[in-house]
Amino acid sequence: MAISTCGKCGGHSFEVALFTPIGENRKLTLVQCSTCGVAIVALDPFIGPQLEALKREVAAIDQRLARIAGALQELE
Template structure:
């Protein structure tokens, strides 16, 4: 079995963290090297996915209202 290795420092320990990108209001869940902090990937949390589903539902509802309004003209 292969051992995961950090590309920057060759460490083998990783941890979850929250990173806020520049000019952003929300944090992004990431997987980072426990030794040097280099980000090796992003993690999608269930809460983030639920939030996106709610946003998509609201957009869909708005589009349905628009279509109904246009059909009524």
């Protein structure tokens, strides 16, 4: 599988940030390199809450998988 790489600094970590463009009242969602901060893409402003909801769902699934793994280890 390919690893995403920042075109400016070569970093491999990215983050979602909210920003307000100059002269605007609304915020946009921006994906940026977490090392140097270069913007990768601006997303639909409504995607931010959807991403947060997905993060919560993934965290809940991870917790359930950890419980299952613990239960399986107890059976051994």
